[in-house]
Structure formats: structure tokens, C-alpha cells
Amino acid sequence: MGRERDMIKAGIVGGTGYTGVELLRLLVQHPQAQVTAITSRKDAGTPVETMFPSLRGQVSLAFSEPDKARLGDCDVVFFATPNGVAMGEVRALLERGVRIVDLSADFRIQDVALWEHWYRMKHLAPELIEGAIYGLCEINRDRIRDARLVANPGCYPTATQLGFLPLIEAGVVDLDSLIADTKSGVSGAGRKSEQHLMFCEAADNFSAYAVPGHRHWPEIRQGLAQLAGRDVGLVFTPHLVPMLRGIHATLYARLTRDIDLQTLFEERYAGEPFVDILPAGSHPDTRSVRASNICRIAVHRPVDGTTKGSTAVVLSVIDNLVKGASGQAVQNMNIMFGIPESTGLGHLPVVP
Amino acid sequence: MGRERDMIKAGIVGGTGYTGVELLRLLVQHPQAQVTAITSRKDAGTPVETMFPSLRGQVSLAFSEPDKARLGDCDVVFFATPNGVAMGEVRALLERGVRIVDLSADFRIQDVALWEHWYRMKHLAPELIEGAIYGLCEINRDRIRDARLVANPGCYPTATQLGFLPLIEAGVVDLDSLIADTKSGVSGAGRKSEQHLMFCEAADNFSAYAVPGHRHWPEIRQGLAQLAGRDVGLVFTPHLVPMLRGIHATLYARLTRDIDLQTLFEERYAGEPFVDILPAGSHPDTRSVRASNICRIAVHRPVDGTTKGSTAVVLSVIDNLVKGASGQAVQNMNIMFGIPESTGLGHLPVVP
Amino acid sequence: MGRERDMIKAGIVGGTGYTGVELLRLLVQHPQAQVTAITSRKDAGTPVETMFPSLRGQVSLAFSEPDKARLGDCDVVFFATPNGVAMGEVRALLERGVRIVDLSADFRIQDVALWEHWYRMKHLAPELIEGAIYGLCEINRDRIRDARLVANPGCYPTATQLGFLPLIEAGVVDLDSLIADTKSGVSGAGRKSEQHLMFCEAADNFSAYAVPGHRHWPEIRQGLAQLAGRDVGLVFTPHLVPMLRGIHATLYARLTRDIDLQTLFEERYAGEPFVDILPAGSHPDTRSVRASNICRIAVHRPVDGTTKGSTAVVLSVIDNLVKGASGQAVQNMNIMFGIPESTGLGHLPVVP
């Protein structure tokens, strides 16, 4: 790290989880950024490379106490913390001129009451929410450029919104019956020692979870409603897949008009560096984006035998730790600091 | 094998695949059946226990040439063959009084033209189709009892139909917008050496496949239409999960009436030995039925934010090789031969 | 449970781990035993089937407080507890005439000081150690018959001792340079929420652990020394495999005499119901014993290019939760109560 002057000085708060180590992987290899501080209350004093041997020889920092860290001297600070932490700490940093990319959910929902309902806590910085920019780059690129505080989207919301987006923008689907059947690798749940995330519980197994209601539901619905200009009806069903990384969103929308779906999707994402529309008839697999910042999408109109018109089925895959978290966070940083959006994000997928 | 007289003499045609070895596992431990012949053209002469070391000491048979096997002396013959084989061979056996359980798709679709369209071959025994009984025990138990030829259901169709059944029988859902988002372990694809089924292609990966149209779509639609008494609209999307066994069907149906879904499902399956309705709010995982003949189902009505009423989400899991194939085949045999339906099928799930 | 009179009444202490649920799976299906009590301090009051949905409808018991349980009325009590629990509780039960099978390590090592060194605690019942019988059935069958307290062997020790046994009994190997390179599925570490056992740490990964010294080393060495009649030199290296169940021991012993290894092994285990010697040249895989009580062994003499004689390489596989824990515990119970040793242990391996 520190390969040259004029590097973006980046701090990471809460760098001991999977999004933290992924941020480190990306920033260590980023040609225009350097990590100058990384904090963890619980592991203060532990060298980063002791906790993550994969980074041996690459990171000379140790985790530090949050209050001791020189976060105020950073150009940008990433919060890779559990929900509820960033909202208590960003104000002081913003006042010192530090820009923030929050990977947690603290600033994703504009409606404070709704946020408090789903996250079951009092919001500590409601006055900052309105100014927070939702960091889905493909939608909010222009507003991210000058943002002081970016709310980095959730993993499911990224894959789901990018998949529905062209259909909703084009106004060709019934907005009351959207269905997102989504599947996530286990790292999406974070690096917590919880029973259901143990190898012997999750391996060779598959199930849905949180079917009655998941915190990403209001986030996705907010995003889709903004695209649609009205409320949308959405059923959102997450599942846990016995794999490390990857999200696969299978999206269903009832078509209200006949339209060439393939062309619609290709044209909408023509200039996007990180959205790849596959040829008609394709089925993207999650490994085709593993360890990369790419979202690959295929769109289908399957046989359904109904007389009421037909259904668009969109398949959208991302790596939950990259485009679904740390990669998109770096993408946001690049936009915020006026450097080419793809800088440091060109890593090719690792297959097999 | 052969622990007593008056055992049901069972033959297996094509016993080298995963449904074959699973049939052997079940029949070897069945107290009232014995395997007296097992055929495989390709592996004729190979002792069963050489191919499947897990059966060492349990099966003294070798695979034999189909024509040499004493299949005609069996009471029942199971076809665990690729599609297109059974239809050419069952007639001769039926004429000798042998009863048939066909685990392939040859006799599952009543409409010959539809079958020929989806399976891309000419049907060789169309005159036998009408008399073939679709072996979904929970629906057709009475007709299976006297059947000469049972068409054992597919794995996806079993999990999907059992999940939709109470909703359709009760007439409480919109029949034009059913969605079955289904996920299968890799053994569902059989024991073929195909590229996409290799460990290095399927492990740590997830994707949909056959989204434009899958052969189980007409089978499921036929079953649901019979329940409904009319055509149904159905989108069916299968996915491949990096696990050995298990099917998870996530089913969506728009409710047309308010009803207590939990009670509806519990009452419908109250007497069924192999269908287990979980308590409200549950999420069945596939391992909870691993290596057993049980189908576990949970029913939800999640938040959706729509003003058009709500959606029932049914989660239905089976072991694709047991209730989705060989276990249900044995269940059919039990019914056909008038012995208790659960005989030899009491194996508890293997967890973890 | 409780299908007839004169059933063996079995209690389980600490039934919430993987050996606990496996004991339940085996005992529920055992024709001559019934579980009459199951305890867990932490989960007292929770129905067994709530914790283990795979057992729904099979077990009507709830976990109870240890002191409230009617353990004293049992014929046999299994301890499926962490090390250090059984030694404090068995005396009272033994005094009431209850026989004990301890699946923990409390009574496996005859040398108290050695035990205390490796397990880092004071032994609470040293006077019971001498009378405890080491429950490796293939060696101690005669002494198990009348045992009051059986120390059920560890998983690695079972696979390793059964593999070395014929070589050591025959006196054909150098006893100073034995090497056991062993590999275990993750369930061998128990149902603990520890970081390194998380799916995202253990999946798609492989490593050795505890190379400087593992608690099973003195246990194996004690067993081999008893067979040899003298101390043995042993290097023992355990590894963690990203799979649920299974132990594979790769054993190296330098031959001091020329001998037909295949015949040696086949003859030694000729009458054993649960040890299967594979044909010469075989490589047993762990799935060939999955969910069964069988140990499969192959013996090789590979090319080595040395001029000092050759090396025997023994491959020994078991299911760590069955022959390596709960299955062997039931086997011990069968021997202790004078019923056929294989009773309730005939489950065939589940493949794939």
C-alpha cells in the first residue's frame, strides 16, 4: 500500500467481517487508493494479516480502537459495520470533511419510521438520511459524484433492482404482482458464529428464510417505487445456498405490453461497465461473476400456458461481496473522487 | 435379500443410476420384497456390489442382460431407465402378468402428442397410456391399488403438486398466475457424465436452467389441471443447487379468497403418512427429509405491499431420490400389493 | 418409541449435539431399545422434534433438566456430553445399577496423569477409570459384555486402531515410526458455533490442525501399545475436510517382514460384522460408509523406491457419527445387554 502520493486515503471501520476483508483485497490492489486506518474494537491490536493470512505481506496495518484511529485524516471512510453503528459515528467524520460510504443499512431507507420498524432501533441521525445518496451506481451516478454520504445498497437489492429496472422504466409490467425469488451464498449473512451458518447446518442443504418479511424488502420496494413513480407490490423470498459467494435473483413480472425484452435490456445497459446482458436464452451462473464486480442478466419469456398474457423472467447474478457490497463501495468511491469508475475493479471472475 | 417366502419378487431394469442404487437400498431393507433380477445392458456381468461398494455384502446379484433376466418371473418390475426405454418393453411384461412401476416419464402424460412434443420421440406404446395410473399416492391411492402400470411422478412434479394441491382443491387461488420456482440437488439430473454436472462446474455455483421450457412443466400442469378441473397458467423455473439430494419448491399463488392457510394444509394432509405440514412460520430445509420418503411443507402469506390482495407462498421439500423417485416407487408397490403403505419406508432422515 | 415390553430403557445425557441426534436416529429405529429420557440443561423444555425437525413425529420427548430426568430408572445411559461432564455424574448412576456408555473422552485413558495433561482438568472419578472398558468392540468384545461403564472410543482412534491392528498383532511393522495422516468431516468437531467451523471458513477449503499434538494421540497410542505389548512411536496429523461426515485414515507402517497383507487383513476381520476388507487395489471412499456403522479398509504396498524394505499403506474409512460415535455406542449396548451385536445397526450407507 502507499504506492504513490495523491492516493485517496481510505479508512475502514469494522474491517473484520467478510465485506471488510473483501474491501481490503480490493483497496490493496487499487492503484489510486491506500488504506490508512482500519478499526475493530474487539480485535484492536491484532495485525490484519494475522486475522486474514490471505493478506500476508500486503497490509502492514493492525486493527485499532475506533477512537484512536486517524479516521478524521482520511479522504473517505467505509463503514463495514453491523447495522446501527454508522449512524452514531458519521456525523463527526462528515464535519471534518471526510466522505462516507456506509455498507450497512443505516442510511438506505429514506422513511425513518419505516427504517425503525424493520431494523428495530431508534435512528440516531435522522437528519442525515435525506442527504444520503443511495449508491446504486447505475441509477444514481450523477448524484453520487458530489455525495458526502453514500448508502451502499444491500446485496439482494442490487441484484433485484438491476434486474427489474428496465421493465419498470419502460412501463411494461404489472407493478402490483412483482415477485423476487432470491438465493444467496452463505457469506451474505456475514462472519457471525451463528448456528444456522455452521458448515454442518448449511452444507448439502437448502432452505428459504425470513419469508414473512426480510429487511431488504422495504429497500427494494423503495427503489422500485422511485423508478415506477408509485408504490409497487412485491413478494420477496430469500433462500440460503450452500456456496460461499453469489446471489441469484429470479424475478417474475407480468407483462402488460408486448415488447422485445432482449433489446430493451441490452439498450438500457449498453454503456454500463458492470452490467452484462447475456444473449437470449442464457442462464447466468453465479460463478461467472465470482470475485468480480459484474452483474450478469438474462431475460426470458417462458411458456406458461395462461391466457392472460405472459410473464417476464429475469435472471440476475452478482457476487454478493463485490457488486453486492465492497466492489460497489469502491465503485462509489471512484465516482465520488472523479477517477474512472472501473479503476481497481477490473478483476476477472475466478472460474472454477 | 430373500429373507422369507411370499416375498414380492421385484426386478429392476436399468439399475446403474442413482434412482437404481436408491431402489436397491430401499428394497434390500424392505421386509416384504426381494430383488430377484437387475439388468443393465452396458454393465452386464458386473456384480452390483462392485459398482456400488456401499452395498457390499447386501446384494449377491450381478447386472444382467435385459433379455436374459428373469423379469417375466417377477411380481413387479421397476424401470429406472432413461426416457424412451420402458415404453418399448412393458407390454411383454404386462402380458406375462408382471406389474410395472415406471420411474421414467414414458407414461406420465396422457396426451400423446404433448408427450411426443416435449420428449422429442415417437411414443411406442400409446395404447397403454390411458390405462397407466399416475403414481402420486396422495392423489391417486385408490386407482394405484389395482393398477397394472404405474407412472411414477417426476421429482419436481411431486414437490410442486403436493404444495399447490390444497390451494387448488379449495379453489382459493388465481389459476392463471401460478409460479413454481424450484431448486434441485445435482442427483436429480441422474448419473450422467455431462459437463455441467461435473464437480468443478456445479460446486460453489448456482443457476437456473431450462427456463424457456422444461419437461416437467406439462406434467405439473396436467396434474394441477386435473385438480382444478380446468387449464392452469404456470411458470416453472428449475435451478441447480450445489448439493447431492433434495428439492425445494417455492410456490406462489395469488389468493382470491381469505382463508386460514395453515388449517387448510393441516386438514388436507392430516392422515398422510409421508406429508408433514410444519407449524406456521416455518422454513423446511431439504436435509430435514434427506434419505427419507417425507415431504415437508410450510405455507406463508408474506408482506407484499400490494393493494390487490395477497399471495400464498408454499415451501415444499422432498428428497428427489426418495419421495421424488425410488421411495415413491416403493410406496406405489406397497399400495399395489396390498401391504401397509409405509412398509420399508420408515427410514429417518440423516442429519447432518 | 416404546413399541413393546422388555425394551432396553435408554437415557441420553446431552442430546443436543450431532452425536446426540444420531443416537436418537439409531435408537428410535432400534427394535429392542426405547429412549425414555433425554437431558439438556440449556434446552430443557424444548421438544426434541423442535430442535431436530428431521425427527418430527418420531420422538415425543422434550429435553429435560439433568437432575429431573428419570435417568436412574434407565437400563443404560449414554453420555453425549462435552469432555468433563460424565466423570462427575456416572458414579451416582452406577450405584443405582444403571450401565453407562460414555461417548466423551472421560474414561478412555487409563493413565490419569496423562489424561489430566491432555484434557487440562482434574479427573473427578479416577477410581472408576480402571474398571472402565474401552469400547472398541472388535478388540474388547468379551470384556464389554459385563462392563458397567464403557468408554466409547473417539472417531479418529476407531478408524486408526482398526487399520493398524492386524499389522501390530502380526508383529510385522516397525513400531517406532507409525504415521497416521487422518482426515475428518466437519461434524467430527461437534455442534459448536466456533468461527473455524462456519460454512464460510470450512467450505471449499482444506487444512491440517493440531499438528503439534491432538487429544486422540494418547488414546490411539495407548490402544496400539496394548496390542503391541510395548510403547509405540506415532505421528498423528488430523485434517479438516469440507464434508459433513466421514473419517479417512491413511496409515503408514514400515514393514519388517514380508507378508501377504491382503490375506492378513481378510483373515483378521473374517467374522466381524462391521469391518469390511476391500479387494486388493481398492480405495474406500467415505461415502461408502455414510450413515452406516461399517469400517471399510484397504491395504496397499506402494512403490517407494527405497532399498530399506517397503511400507504398508492402510486406508480406513468410517462415518465419524456412527462407527466413530453413536453407532459404536449402540453396538456396545447390544453387547452389554446380550442381544445380537448388529441389532438396529443394519442401515445401509446412503449414496449419493
Added chain:
Amino acid sequence: MGRERDMIKAGIVGGTGYTGVELLRLLVQHPQAQVTAITSRKDAGTPVETMFPSLRGQVSLAFSEPDKARLGDCDVVFFATPNGVAMGEVRALLERGVRIVDLSADFRIQDVALWEHWYRMKHLAPELIEGAIYGLCEINRDRIRDARLVANPGCYPTATQLGFLPLIEAGVVDLDSLIADTKSGVSGAGRKSEQHLMFCEAADNFSAYAVPGHRHWPEIRQGLAQLAGRDVGLVFTPHLVPMLRGIHATLYARLTRDIDLQTLFEERYAGEPFVDILPAGSHPDTRSVRASNICRIAVHRPVDGTTKGSTAVVLSVIDNLVKGASGQAVQNMNIMFGIPESTGLGHLPVVP
């Protein structure tokens, strides 16, 4: 590709396997090389990105017929072919001044008769063997620089030789009783549709294979003998691990002298960019090198209880597709063309 002039023009013969796609991943991101030709007889005409969607937008080439490809115009040609192909094709290329890195085994063994014995075919270019340089960079760096033909080492041989090397160079171990117990992820077997490499055969399973003798045994033994200056006795036991990538070699050597092993290893590899000696007491896991060119090594002297001195246990991990194949091939190319050895090989491991 083709980002600047004076790039090394690289061709790939047989680029449809896992080492082929990994070579592409590395070369596409290499700042001083560009792939100008890639051949595959079987898939000629197929665009690379159609076969490997992970490379979409990165590679504009299609696979071509070997004879049509402009291989003769390349600066270097990599053979990622099955054994037996390169030996028939390299002579013509060498004569045109093209330098060769052969990832297959054709030129790894200096003794032609030995090679023909283990590979069961006649060698087609025995006259080229003597001049071929064995491309284990850490040993042969100086000779690789001017090599025309580099025999890129096998995956097991790389991990094993790097682990034994310091012990043998220092002359501190018994050379007659070396043991290499090695474990490989499934991609080590290549991208072949063979039964035992199917997901349903390899997943949740573990076994040894080729215990009587494996082709990497003579290769390793040749390398160790060159280090030792005499023949060595070696037992080599490979195992298949249910993971995608990674090799873990567990190496045993009987110490003949007392020595500080940690210092020995650290000093030997002090300047090596791709060999990392872990702190004393460590256990490297394969994921800590996943998708990177690093070999991580730990050395132990465990308890063994013998009176004959003690045993060194070395744990050595690599990614079989990178340091064990394509990464080392690029490392060889860098050395051959006089550019910094680490160029294009700085990718950090992907964890989790």
C-alpha cells in the same frame, strides 16, 4: 488484450481446460503479454467467451484449428494439452524461434524410459528432453532464463518439492523414508467428463486414489534426488478433496540431526516472492492461497513418543491451477523474457 506495443505475444494450445481458462485469466490481466492465438481442435470456431462466460468482453479470440493458428508468430506458446500432445508439436515451433512452456508432463522426466513406463506411450521427441528445463522457479530460475523449452511442473510436485527442499538441501533428514500424503481439489484432475469427477461422486466425499503408483511419483522423486545428489525413498499418496482448487501436501521426514526448522525454512525462502513461511505453530489452509500464485508453508515437529528421534512434518499449500499450473507458467514466461518475475501475478487470494 493488446494494450500496447512490445507486448509478449502468447499462444495457447489446448485452451479449453481449467489450466487453459486460468492462463487466459492471468494473461488477459498481464500488463506485458497479450494472447494472440488459442487453439482447440474440438472447439475450433467457438468464441472463447462463449465457452467461458466469465471472460465475456475480455477476449475477442475464438478457438482455432491448431494448424491454422498463427502459433509460429508468437513469442511464447503455452501447451495446456493432455499428455502426449506437446511432444509432437514443439519441435516445429522451436525451429521457428518460438519459446515453449509446456504445462503437460511431456518433458518433465529426464529418463525417457522411465517416462515411457509411467505415461504408457512412446516419446516422440526424446532428443528435446535433455534441453528442457524443469520450471520449478525457486530451484531453476537461472536456467529458465535462457530456456527454449520449459517443462512446467505438476501440481503435486510443486507443493511437495517446495516443502521438502530445505530439509534435503540441509541434509538433515533420512532420505529413505520420505512420505508425501497429498490432497487435491477436484480441478486438479482437469475438465474431463469422467464418472468419479461428477458432483454426485466427489461432493461430500473423500478418498485416496492411485495409491499403488501415481505419475507424479517419479517426477517428485527425480526432483528430490537432484537436490539430494542421490536416490530417495518416497511414498506418495494422493487424495481427492471435495473442493474446487487447492493442494495440501502433508510431508513427513525423519530428522537425522537436531536443527531449528523454522529458521531453516525462513532463511531458505527469504527472498522468494511466491513462497511464504508461516510463523511457527501455523496451519496453512488452501483458501489462503486461492486464485493466487503463492505457496504457503508451515513446519512442525510434533509429539511422537518414539525413542528414535523425531519427525519433521511440513504443511505446504498452493492453488493447483495457479502456482501448480498456469501461474507458475506465467512466472516462467516472466523469467524467460526478462521482465520482473511477479509481473501479472500479484492477484491476492480470494477469501472466503
